[in-house]
Amino acid sequence: MKIAVLGTGAGARAHIAKLAALGHDVHVGTRDPQATLARTGPDMMGTPPFKEFLAEHPGICLHTFGDAAAQGELVINGIDGHNAVAALTAIADQLAGKTLIDYAVPFIYQHQTEHPWPTPWGVMPKLDPCDTDSLGEQIQRALPRTKVVKSFVTQEQTTVVNPQAIGGGDHTMFVAGEDADAKQQATDLLKSYGWTDILDLGPLACARGMEMYAHMHSAIGFGLGQHFGGHFGIKVVR
Amino acid sequence: MKIAVLGTGAGARAHIAKLAALGHDVHVGTRDPQATLARTGPDMMGTPPFKEFLAEHPGICLHTFGDAAAQGELVINGIDGHNAVAALTAIADQLAGKTLIDYAVPFIYQHQTEHPWPTPWGVMPKLDPCDTDSLGEQIQRALPRTKVVKSFVTQEQTTVVNPQAIGGGDHTMFVAGEDADAKQQATDLLKSYGWTDILDLGPLACARGMEMYAHMHSAIGFGLGQHFGGHFGIKVVR
Numbered sequence: 001m002k003i004a005v006l007g008t009g010a011g012a013r014a015h016i017a018k019l020a021a022l023g024h025d026v027h028v029g030t031r032d033p034q035a036t037l038a039r040t041g042p043d044m045m046g047t048p049p050f051k052e053f054l055a056e057h058p059g060i061c062l063h064t065f066g067d068a069a070a071q072g073e074l075v076i077n078g079i080d081g082h083n084a085v086a087a088l089t090a091i092a093d094q095l096a097g098k099t100l101i102d103y104a105v106p107f108i109y110q111h112q113t114e115h116p117w118p119t120p121w122g123v124m125p126k127l128d129p130c131d132t133d134s135l136g137e138q139i140q141r142a143l144p145r146t147k148v149v150k151s152f153v154t155q156e157q158t159t160v161v162n163p164q165a166i167g168g169g170d171h172t173m174f175v176a177g178e179d180a181d182a183k184q185q186a187t188d189l190l191k192s193y194g195w196t197d198i199l200d201l202g203p204l205a206c207a208r209g210m211e212m213y214a215h216m217h218s219a220i221g222f223g224l225g226q227h228f229g230g231h232f233g234i235k236v237v238r
Numbered sequence: 239m240k241i242a243v244l245g246t247g248a249g250a251r252a253h254i255a256k257l258a259a260l261g262h263d264v265h266v267g268t269r270d271p272q273a274t275l276a277r278t279g280p281d282m283m284g285t286p287p288f289k290e291f292l293a294e295h296p297g298i299c300l301h302t303f304g305d306a307a308a309q310g311e312l313v314i315n316g317i318d319g320h321n322a323v324a325a326l327t328a329i330a331d332q333l334a335g336k337t338l339i340d341y342a343v344p345f346i347y348q349h350q351t352e353h354p355w356p357t358p359w360g361v362m363p364k365l366d367p368c369d370t371d372s373l374g375e376q377i378q379r380a381l382p383r384t385k386v387v388k389s390f391v392t393q394e395q396t397t398v399v400n401p402q403a404i405g406g407g408d409h410t411m412f413v414a415g416e417d418a419d420a421k422q423q424a425t426d427l428l429k430s431y432g433w434t435d436i437l438d439l440g441p442l443a444c445a446r447g448m449e450m451y452a453h454m455h456s457a458i459g460f461g462l463g464q465h466f467g468g469h470f471g472i473k474v475v476r
Binding site: 119124126127130131132154166167170171174176199200201202205206208209210212213215216217218219220222223224231232233234235236237238 | 362364365368369370392404405408409412414437438439440443444446447448450451452453454455456457458460461462469470471472473474475476
């Protein structure tokens with residue numbers, strides 16, 4: 001299947017590598033392909049240059065966001081939360097009629113504000129939107145012709161694509177969205193990743209809880225002594 | 239042990255009944271004992287009159303918040319989140335030097351605002367504080383002589399006191415706070431309730447994630463078709 005992944009960060013790379021290994025035709029989108037390929041050092045999150053990743057994964061095509069979205073029959077959004085709505089709105093035509101799986105957390109980082117707020121983790125990003133709205137809903141409102149599914153967001157992206165690495169895979173992944181067929185596409189993709197317990201939370205408003213879980217996820221990682229390592233999952237026991 | 243439970247709602251009653259069954263000397267606090275005993279119909283949450291509960295649980299003493307707190311060697315806060323800081327600040331002297339386990343969610347309900355925000359659940363309460371602060375931290379700042387532990391809040395109170403009712407008890411409870419001895423007291427109480435997997439998340443700032451998990455908890459309940467029934471738990475798989 002032709003799948004577009006928008007973004008070149010660590011999370012996007014986990015999906016790109018897994019999708020390629022599963023035999024999909026993967027099209028990667030970035031804001032400025034030339035700039036992405038020109039980078040020689042790690043980015044501010046410590047991620048190595050994307051061209052090193054491409055060298056290890058031949059056959060991956062790098063495009064602009066719009067060209068990648070145009071290629072994909074299914075699109076995964078890995079654009080950072082702070083920029084996602086604007087970047088996706090600019091390519092609304094290329095995303096029309098398609099399923100967009102969004103895993104972005106609407107974090108605002110300290111370098112993006114003059115008013116940091118300390119936590120035990122140093123300076124914890126702040127969520128915006130939060131509580132009475134979600135990034136998933138904002139994206140859906142910005143893209144009324146696209147079927148938005150919120151998923152992946154409650155799990156580190158490296159273990160989203162390899163759930164068996166934790167507890168033999170016996171933990172829970174969530175989907176939310178307005179379109180049943182789009183949620184089924186996301187569910188099928190998750191099954192191909194190895195997930196066995198996939199819970200449909202219902203409408204996209206459930207993205208609020210999924211995104212706000214980010215703080216609990218960080219706290220659990222902190223309690224386990226992993227400081228954002230994220231090598232755990234949560235199982236809904238019922 | 240002499241344990242004070244502040245509040246007479248459904249959650250408080252679950253703790254009161256369990257603590258009495260475990261042989262503790264339980265002292266219940268309410269704003270106005272005469273008014274609490276005078277009520278003859280269900281409250282706005284549908285909870286039956288407290289005097290019916292007392293008739294079924296002889297030996298429980300009903301006091302003002304301050305008198306109950308003065309009696310307790312350990313205190314559990316079940317005052318609703320909207321009123322908790324003010325009510326607890328008024329009895330700071332009676333709480334000085336004690337461990338206070340707080341399980342309140344800082345929800346603002348629709349009848350407390352002129353601007354409701356619809357969700358699939360009808361009108362979902364809004365959290366205040368949220369994201370960069372928590373009710374647990376607010377209470378700790380208001381009561382510097384008290385050792386505040388946030389716990390219980392990620393689980394319906396009826397199953398907090400009976401974890402074995404779900405998956406044989408194989409799910410996770412969390413504690414957070416600044417004082418190790420106080421967290422040990424909370425952990426010992428949880429073990430006496432039947433919990434076997436109790437994760438110390440660390441400092442009280444982790445109450446942010448615990449309180450914000452309320453929306454995810456509601457979403458999971460919605461996904462399971464239980465609409466706030468809450469008969470599930472979450473297990474941290476690691």
